[in-house]
Amino acid sequence: MAHPKPIAPPRIPCQHCPLRRRQTFRDFNSEELAFVSRFKIAEMLAEPGMSIIVEGEQNPSLYTVLSGWGFRHKILEDGRRQILNYVLPGDMIGLQGNVMAEMQHSVEALTRVTLCTFEREKFHTLFRDHPSLAFDITWIASREESMLDEHLLSVGRRSARERAAYLLAFLDTRSRAAMEGNTGDHQLPLTQQHVADTLGLSLVHTNKTLRKLIDGGLIRWRDRGTQVIDQEGLYRVAGWRPPAESERPFI
Amino acid sequence: MAHPKPIAPPRIPCQHCPLRRRQTFRDFNSEELAFVSRFKIAEMLAEPGMSIIVEGEQNPSLYTVLSGWGFRHKILEDGRRQILNYVLPGDMIGLQGNVMAEMQHSVEALTRVTLCTFEREKFHTLFRDHPSLAFDITWIASREESMLDEHLLSVGRRSARERAAYLLAFLDTRSRAAMEGNTGDHQLPLTQQHVADTLGLSLVHTNKTLRKLIDGGLIRWRDRGTQVIDQEGLYRVAGWRPPAESERPFI
DNA sequence: CGTCCGTTTGAAGTAGTTCAATTCGAGTGG
DNA sequence: CCACTCGAATTGAACTACTTCAAACGGACG
Incomplete structure (x- = not known):
């Protein structure tokens, strides 16, 4: 590599x-x-x-x-x-x-x-x-920390189903904000192995968990390209909602 | 509160x-x-x-x-x-x-x-x-992130036994560095409920896991006061070693 | 002496893992 | 165009690490 x-x-x-x-x-x-x-x-x-x-x-x-x-x-x-x-x-x-x-x-x-x-x-x-840029860098580091906090809460305390819903909702939200414009078919370029390694689950169980979300009409799964269909539904399953984020610095 | x-x-x-x-x-x-x-x-x-x-x-x-x-x-x-x-x-x-x-x-x-x-x-x-102080703050934020990364790895991918060993070794190491001088009876002021909530485990299973570490002679447990006896042993069980840390900023 | 908090233990249940195949689609070379 | 391969998804079945429930114990403290 x-x-x-x-x-x-x-x-x-x-x-x-x-x-x-x-x-x-x-x-x-x-x-x-x-x-x-x-x-x-x-x-x-x-x-x-x-x-x-x-x-x-x-x-x-x-x-x-x-x-x-x-x-x-x-x-x-x-x-x-x-x-x-x-x-x-x-x-x-x-x-x-x-x-x-x-x-x-x-x-x-x-x-x-x-x-x-x-x-x-x-x-x-x-x-x-x-x-002002130094402050922005601290801001960026702080935001990263707050995402990690939420992930740790997720992996430590949420069930497989909740975790999966959280992850996909989280990524979809971030992606929409960062990509902007691509309103149409909005894909997350993950394999199930990536999801598993993020959630701290085995590949098999991840597959079965995602399948339920698919069958429930919350997401769609194509090879290496997930789509969130029912964002609100994922929020509900996850018991989570993205933090309001206003304008954000970058360098 | x-x-x-x-x-x-x-x-x-x-x-x-x-x-x-x-x-x-x-x-x-x-x-x-x-x-x-x-x-x-x-x-x-x-x-x-x-x-x-x-x-x-x-x-x-x-x-x-x-x-x-x-x-x-x-x-x-x-x-x-x-x-x-x-x-x-x-x-x-x-x-x-x-x-x-x-x-x-x-x-x-x-x-x-x-x-x-x-x-x-x-x-x-x-x-x-x-x-220079602004830089220190970024340094501090960055160190926090790296600790969180390690915890997330732990909760996501280590077994209960490994996790417990990691946590106690981690805290003991940090504590020795920060407290300095207290070389004698060096206690971690945790309850098993705290350990459980850190590791993402139930209280019962945490208890059984800690008991094995106690029986193995790696730690001692008194009410609200753990002692690490065999630090090197914990490192081995956890498959982890604390990062070399030189002088460290604070404000 | 009773209460409270933290720890301990056993037993039953379940969410998740591991093993082992199979399917599917896309890409590749013949 | 077909046979082959390869990465990714899927499925079933056996297993186990961890959870939940329930109860009891021990020490500290008013």
């Missing part, structure tokens, strides 16, 4: 970054934009199944996802895998390795992923000269 | 903060120290069982734990509870509510806890004028 490869130019200038236009994301002021433009080095491409970051890595690049899906995970020595969270457009990757000694988890591409790479050396400059 | 109450003065001046002296924590330079001294408002005291912060709170205080144990948790509507992590001396509480709209979890005191309170209004000043 090699690292992502650089895309040939033309690279997108930050002024025209597609994410900025989406109303989910807060816009930069001109001063911030000027800095971020210099902060950005290149674009990278990761194909499905490629590792974007590997646990133990010492000085990983710092990325923001421009398009596509990935997931963060950890693996035990005997191969048991736990998916910790998913990364979608606007999410940062590699922050941990830029703040602490080394990465404690891996990140893998689920679909084809395009990434914005930043210059590690300028990371301290960001904190020194751009407090 | 009311809020923590202010302690009568004398309050400890930051110059003489007991945490600063411990080698686990990095020291401030004089400029940082001057700011933190103005940032600090008061000390608070929370008795065992008291809520320090409640989910949904909009503008919680920002605290650092000076002494004692607490835990972060979430509760489902029907009462199922998941403990997310524990807070020990040097840990921040309430950061989430200062960055995002509202707190997504609660914090409760496990033992008597003393807290340092900061002035919320100066939080932005910290980012503006003290980038």
Whole structure:
């Protein structure tokens, strides 16, 4: 699983970054934009199944996802895998390795992923000269923590059915916010193995649990492409509702 | 479960903060120290069982734990509870509510806890004028995330026995680092109900699992006070080892 | 001395795992 | 166009790790 490869130019200038236009994301002021433009080095491409970051890595690049899906995970020595969270457009990757000694988890591409790479050396400059962006980074870290809290609650205390409903509702909601525009057939690019490794369940039981959600008309399942049909229904089953999220920072 | 109450003065001046002296924590330079001294408002005291912060709170205080144990948790509507992590001396509480709209979890005191309170209004000043401290806050958030990742792996993929061993080894290690000096009888102030709610297990099964660890000579259990006897043994059972942690920032 | 909280134990039940095949569709080479 | 392969989903059946119910025990404390 090699690292992502650089895309040939033309690279997108930050002024025209597609994410900025989406109303989910807060816009930069001109001063911030000027800095971020210099902060950005290149674009990278990761194909499905490629590792974007590997646990133990010492000085990983710092990325923001421009398009596509990935997931963060950890693996035990005997191969048991736990998916910790998913990364979608606007999410940062590699922050941990830029703040602490080394990465404690891996990140893998689920679909084809395009990434914005930043210059590690300028990371301290960001904190020194751009407090509003530094605050945004803390905001982003805090949001990640709150998602993890909810996942831990889910894996620790919800039943298989509740967990599955929660996960799909959660991902569908995030995906709709981050992708924006794709209102039509809105697919989650997961296999049942991914779902199982996220929920902490076996593949077989995950299959049987999902089947019930399918038969109940809550979701549709095609190969590597789930659709949520009845979002409200999933919320009800999960006993969960997405937190109101207003405009959100990204870098 | 009311809020923590202010302690009568004398309050400890930051110059003489007991945490600063411990080698686990990095020291401030004089400029940082001057700011933190103005940032600090008061000390608070929370008795065992008291809520320090409640989910949904909009503008919680920002605290650092000076002494004692607490835990972060979430509760489902029907009462199922998941403990997310524990807070020990040097840990921040309430950061989430200062960055995002509202707190997504609660914090409760496990033992008597003393807290340092900061002035919320100066939080932005910290980012503006003290980038090194802003960086520390990101560091702290990032460390919290990495602990949560490991817990999620544990709850999702480890067996009951492995989970229990992991949790006790984890807490013992953190506690030794944060308490420092208390080398003798080093107790973890948990009930089996806390352990159960952390591991995502029932109380009964937790009891039976702990009993095996006790009978195996790995730990000792007194009422509300566990002792780790064979740390190395727990590491082996858990298939886990604490990450090397050098000096660590705190505020 | 009684009460309360935390721990302990046994027994019955069930949600989830593991093992073992089978199906299905898409892609590949002949 | 067909035979082959391969990853993903599906299904049944046996097993077991964990839950739930129910009761009792022990120590601390007023």
